[in-house]
Amino acid sequence: MREGFAFVERARDGDARRGTFTTPSAVVETPTFMPVGTLGTVKGLTPAEVESTGARLILANTYHLWLRPGPERVGALGGVKRFMGWPHALLTDSGGFQVFSLSSDNRIDDDGVTFKSHLDGSKMRLTPEESMRVQGLLGADVAMLFDQCPPADAARPVIEQAMRRTTAWAHRSLAAPGPATQARFGIFQGGTHVDLRLAHLEEIAALSVDGVAIGGLSVGEPIPEMYRVLADVAPRMPTDRPRYLMGVGTPADLITAIGHGVDLFDCVLPTRNARTGQALTWTGRVNVRQARHKDDERPLDAACDCACCTTFSRAYLHHLVRAKEMLGPRLITQHNLHFYGALTRAAREAIEAGRYAAWAAATLAAMRDGDEIGAPDAGPRTRRLSRG
Amino acid sequence: MREGFAFVERARDGDARRGTFTTPSAVVETPTFMPVGTLGTVKGLTPAEVESTGARLILANTYHLWLRPGPERVGALGGVKRFMGWPHALLTDSGGFQVFSLSSDNRIDDDGVTFKSHLDGSKMRLTPEESMRVQGLLGADVAMLFDQCPPADAARPVIEQAMRRTTAWAHRSLAAPGPATQARFGIFQGGTHVDLRLAHLEEIAALSVDGVAIGGLSVGEPIPEMYRVLADVAPRMPTDRPRYLMGVGTPADLITAIGHGVDLFDCVLPTRNARTGQALTWTGRVNVRQARHKDDERPLDAACDCACCTTFSRAYLHHLVRAKEMLGPRLITQHNLHFYGALTRAAREAIEAGRYAAWAAATLAAMRDGDEIGAPDAGPRTRRLSRG
Numbered sequence: 001m002r003e004g005f006a007f008v009e010r011a012r013d014g015d016a017r018r019g020t021f022t023t024p025s026a027v028v029e030t031p032t033f034m035p036v037g038t039l040g041t042v043k044g045l046t047p048a049e050v051e052s053t054g055a056r057l058i059l060a061n062t063y064h065l066w067l068r069p070g071p072e073r074v075g076a077l078g079g080v081k082r083f084m085g086w087p088h089a090l091l092t093d094s095g096g097f098q099v100f101s102l103s104s105d106n107r108i109d110d111d112g113v114t115f116k117s118h119l120d121g122s123k124m125r126l127t128p129e130e131s132m133r134v135q136g137l138l139g140a141d142v143a144m145l146f147d148q149c150p151p152a153d154a155a156r157p158v159i160e161q162a163m164r165r166t167t168a169w170a171h172r173s174l175a176a177p178g179p180a181t182q183a184r185f186g187i188f189q190g191g192t193h194v195d196l197r198l199a200h201l202e203e204i205a206a207l208s209v210d211g212v213a214i215g216g217l218s219v220g221e222p223i224p225e226m227y228r229v230l231a232d233v234a235p236r237m238p239t240d241r242p243r244y245l246m247g248v249g250t251p252a253d254l255i256t257a258i259g260h261g262v263d264l265f266d267c268v269l270p271t272r273n274a275r276t277g278q279a280l281t282w283t284g285r286v287n288v289r290q291a292r293h294k295d296d297e298r299p300l301d302a303a304c305d306c307a308c309c310t311t312f313s314r315a316y317l318h319h320l321v322r323a324k325e326m327l328g329p330r331l332i333t334q335h336n337l338h339f340y341g342a343l344t345r346a347a348r349e350a351i352e353a354g355r356y357a358a359w360a361a362a363t364l365a366a367m368r369d370g371d372e373i374g375a376p377d378a379g380p381r382t383r384r385l386s387r388g
Numbered sequence: 389m390r391e392g393f394a395f396v397e398r399a400r401d402g403d404a405r406r407g408t409f410t411t412p413s414a415v416v417e418t419p420t421f422m423p424v425g426t427l428g429t430v431k432g433l434t435p436a437e438v439e440s441t442g443a444r445l446i447l448a449n450t451y452h453l454w455l456r457p458g459p460e461r462v463g464a465l466g467g468v469k470r471f472m473g474w475p476h477a478l479l480t481d482s483g484g485f486q487v488f489s490l491s492s493d494n495r496i497d498d499d500g501v502t503f504k505s506h507l508d509g510s511k512m513r514l515t516p517e518e519s520m521r522v523q524g525l526l527g528a529d530v531a532m533l534f535d536q537c538p539p540a541d542a543a544r545p546v547i548e549q550a551m552r553r554t555t556a557w558a559h560r561s562l563a564a565p566g567p568a569t570q571a572r573f574g575i576f577q578g579g580t581h582v583d584l585r586l587a588h589l590e591e592i593a594a595l596s597v598d599g600v601a602i603g604g605l606s607v608g609e610p611i612p613e614m615y616r617v618l619a620d621v622a623p624r625m626p627t628d629r630p631r632y633l634m635g636v637g638t639p640a641d642l643i644t645a646i647g648h649g650v651d652l653f654d655c656v657l658p659t660r661n662a663r664t665g666q667a668l669t670w671t672g673r674v675n676v677r678q679a680r681h682k683d684d685e686r687p688l689d690a691a692c693d694c695a696c697c698t699t700f701s702r703a704y705l706h707h708l709v710r711a712k713e714m715l716g717p718r719l720i721t722q723h724n725l726h727f728y729g730a731l732t733r734a735a736r737e738a739i740e741a742g743r744y745a746a747w748a749a750a751t752l753a754a755m756r757d758g759d760e761i762g763a764p765d766a767g768p769r770t771r772r773l774s775r776g
Contacts, residue, residue, distance in 0.1 A: 040707065044714040069707045073683060077703055085699050295461060311473050315465055319457045326432040326714055
């Protein structure tokens, strides 16, 4: 692993593991969840508030920052972390996922992708070399190698082609220059085909990468399919480096994937859903918009000690959300990220105590039984956009 | 003055005065500015953040809270202060101004006003008795008596009719029941006619009111006209009770009106303008949207010690505002209110030191000379809506 970086597995309980990922700017206790700060801001929150949720590693989106305000500008201002005032660790994605999902008119070839900006329609081109150049300027602790992420309904030969391209692009990404203080994580593909997943994992893990990420899940496939792949694949990922499941997920997804040995997660769900009034709690989901909360003096989550839950009532949050007051999304975002921080902290403690399976079962049951909304939304729209 | 309330004039310098307004829930040092929390939230900020700007008295709008979430609901939840978690003092306006400016189809008669809600078009009626009933349920420290505010271009007979109605409504408002712990301030009208102003002031001040407010200024008249009226009228307002200039204003307006003896102000300007990227500083206005800030690592205001100015650069704020990120309006709102808090604190110190005129002249000159935008916007739209 690059100088200044280290990963230590501290405890194991079944396939679940408890580790410490050290970067030059943070000590990250794993499993952990990375809040998404797409444009160099976790929407609505200050860095100090993000820090107060327990997060020490956050994610920013290369594609979005590339388009605006531009990597040269961010680089001249000291990189994303200094630009946004985040004192801990940062990871940038490669930009590939957004190029495929947000841009129009994208045409992929063996060299890279040509696409039109979703902001102004201007023509742009992303290659492994350009992705690494941009990520170098953004200056995160961790850069992701450029990959091709096929859609959930892609046929097996399309997935195999994406795997070949991803491997070739990984070699080119690694050959591209970058800051000495920046770690690089490789991504493997393979859809929901376990044989393809294992073959591609072996290829990517064999490279000189500082971490290995599962790409191409949570892109619209049924959740049980994702869980099945994770059960068969995650335990076979390298033990000496962080294992990252990209774009995932719900609290239940995290609990399940941690059980299979995943260390790192990111997802817009807790922040995006907060902005439509959906809170995530130890007793399931709460839709603050619903009329039942109009006169409810209770906090969102009686078991939560965040600034939102210790100060404000459901009635007030309901009023803020209905009146489209900014403070509503802000407070629910803070709660949701605080909850994700508490959830992963509890998972770490359960692994250390050797009682992960029991903790996971009890926690999932309490969420399911208390859920005020119903079955988790597994619709493709929510999941497809889960990487911001 | 009602039990639990007191006003003490502590120092005087020319017509400017430095006082202390005590309510059952706060000690308010005057002159002071009341941040506007229209719907029971100062847009984007927590109560703790509003408190950190120095504010101890804030304003909420009766009209808006009457429509949503409704006074009975707010009353059952303990009143606006408990509902929103504000631990200091609160003032509610009478609702009249918004009925005239925001509702459609309003028809005024000697008994009250019939109008259609700007939210759903439903027909409603506001009378002095209804305003006091609603304000009683909202439970602020200070309620305003229901008045008729004529437009800036009203002819003298129309203004005289509004004065007669306002006096009659003041008597009815005072006769209406209300919480024993709620003070009541009267409002006088008279447009820009000094003779009418002085006559109506005398009528209203003679009532058993705990404070006297200047209504019907900053409604679209030229700023020099407003300043002329203030110079002639404010010094003749009662000395034993707070003097409140409603819906005002810019930093220059505050400095000028404080010089004429005004104690209390409210205006949406620092909060509303923040949401479009306009910051107010000791060296004039800064439009954060402008391209010149793209690469500027300086804070908004080098002389400011608020959380925004001590942490973030103009370049980052510019990026947030351009990318429509919530954090931008939030941080600039916090700065602007912090600046208004610092401005009124400095004014109080200058009065105590007997150097108000010199301080005011120097402060106005620094703002004018450093202003990055140009002459203050005196257009009717900004000023008319200055009461939220």
